[in-house]
Amino acid sequence: MSDLLELRITALEQEMKAVRDRNERVELDKTWETSWIRMIVITILTYVFASTFLYLIEVPHYFLSSIVPAFGFILSVQSIPMIKKWWISKRSNNQ
Numbered sequence: 001m002s003d004l005l006e007l008r009i010t011a012l013e014q015e016m017k018a019v020r021d022r023n024e025r026v027e028l029d030k031t032w033e034t035s036w037i038r039m040i041v042i043t044i045l046t047y048v049f050a051s052t053f054l055y056l057i058e059v060p061h062y063f064l065s066s067i068v069p070a071f072g073f074i075l076s077v078q079s080i081p082m083i084k085k086w087w088i089s090k091r092s093n094n095q
Contacts, residue, residue: 039077046070 032038047070054062 039074043070043073046073 047066050066050069051062054065059065
């Protein structure tokens, strides 16, 4: 009986460790999603890709024109938390 109890306790401990490990990964993912580093990297990549595309299709002042999509990304990232807060408040009031 004692061996069975020990096995069950060991299994529960392993399960709890797996849940803790998963929670840590999820928290790190959430932190990454809202990090400034991520936003800066995506903004730079957006600018580089937009510049390259606009250069290839021979848009005049392609370096300047590429600021628009990069700035649009920054605006969208900054407005999303406000929209999320509004959306959550609407959902919680309706339930």
